[in-house]
Amino acid sequence: MLTVENVTYKTGKHTLVKDISFMVQPGEIMVILGANGAGKSSLMRLLSAEKKLSAGSISLSGKALNSYTAKELALKRAILNQQNIVNLDFSAMEIVQMGRYPHYGNKPMTHDLDIINEVMTVTGTTHMADRSFLSLSGGEQQRVHLARVLAQIWDTPEALLLLDEPVSGMDILYQQQTLSLAHMLAKKGFMVVAILHDINLAAQYADNIMMLKNGRKWYHGAPADILSTKSIYDVFETEADVFTNPNTLKQLIMPKVITHHLSEQNLKPFTL
Numbered sequence: 001m002l003t004v005e006n007v008t009y010k011t012g013k014h015t016l017v018k019d020i021s022f023m024v025q026p027g028e029i030m031v032i033l034g035a036n037g038a039g040k041s042s043l044m045r046l047l048s049a050e051k052k053l054s055a056g057s058i059s060l061s062g063k064a065l066n067s068y069t070a071k072e073l074a075l076k077r078a079i080l081n082q083q084n085i086v087n088l089d090f091s092a093m094e095i096v097q098m099g100r101y102p103h104y105g106n107k108p109m110t111h112d113l114d115i116i117n118e119v120m121t122v123t124g125t126t127h128m129a130d131r132s133f134l135s136l137s138g139g140e141q142q143r144v145h146l147a148r149v150l151a152q153i154w155d156t157p158e159a160l161l162l163l164d165e166p167v168s169g170m171d172i173l174y175q176q177q178t179l180s181l182a183h184m185l186a187k188k189g190f191m192v193v194a195i196l197h198d199i200n201l202a203a204q205y206a207d208n209i210m211m212l213k214n215g216r217k218w219y220h221g222a223p224a225d226i227l228s229t230k231s232i233y234d235v236f237e238t239e240a241d242v243f244t245n246p247n248t249l250k251q252l253i254m255p256k257v258i259t260h261h262l263s264e265q266n267l268k269p270f271t272l
């Protein structure tokens with residue numbers, strides 16, 4: 001289990017995360033929603049132990065996160081960051097192999113190679129294995145990074161998978177496939193925490209949603225319990241209709257079109 005208690009993160013004079021508590025159970029997907037600048041990535045950096053807490057505590061499988069060694073953490077949790085910059089010319093398979101690195105000495109063993117093949121299959125990246133990573137499209141690179149992250153924890157029971165905007169740049173098919181995969185991994189016993197911007201995807205895949213605003217937790221619960229016109233307005237300052245999809249019984253969010261800032265008088269032609 002992931003247990004987060006009264007966590008605060010300050011940098012300089014700024015408090016980016018304020019007194020947040022929650023738990024994520026093995027088998028659960030928790031999605032973090034919030035406007036730009038709400039503190040989602042900052043919280044994610046605390047969960048990954050990339051940043052130190054200013055106050056509060058985080059424990060993973062009953063052990064304080066800050067008492068894990070770097071190697072222990074690498075075997076227990078993996079993070080897909082928003083930006084994964086690679087400048088060197090590796091093949092896609094070499095990138096995925098890097099994810100497996102904490103598990104082997106000099107050379108990957110047969111078991112490691114089997115896992116690398118498996119995660120490339122489930123992320124639809126096998127056919128890119130020998131391609132230069134730098135030649136891949138943005139969405140293809142994102143899938144290779146996902147495979148790398150999965151290779152790291154594929155065979156770890158109750159691993160923590162942290163996904164910061166995992167489907168940005170992916171087409172609609174791979175968005176669905178990636179989140180279905182996250183769902184499958186949760187059912188395998190992983191704890192999945194994902195930042196998404198698409199509320200409809202959150203409604204479709206999350207077991208629980210946490211909505212942040214100004215670094216604070218504003219709402220937390222099952223999508224059906226917390227997604228409403230009011231909560232969306234409170235957190236995003238945007239009006240939206242919330243329906244129930246008759247086929248899936250999940251929430252469907254339809255933002256209302258805002259026209260008042262865009263009157264024709266305000267739209268002057270550009271002059272060069």
Ligand SMILES: Nc1ncnc2c1ncn2[C@@H]1O[C@H](COP(=O)(O)OP(=O)(O)OP(=O)(O)O)[C@@H](O)[C@H]1O
Binds near residue numbers: 014041
């Ligand atoms: N080192 C820093 N010093 C001061 N403010 C910072 C620092 N790093 C981030 N911030 C600010 O903290 C706030 C939260 O940033 P964070 O990246 O966590 O937001 P986010 O919810 O992930 O946003 P987005 O949806 O745009 O990715 C933002 O206003 C950001 O500008």
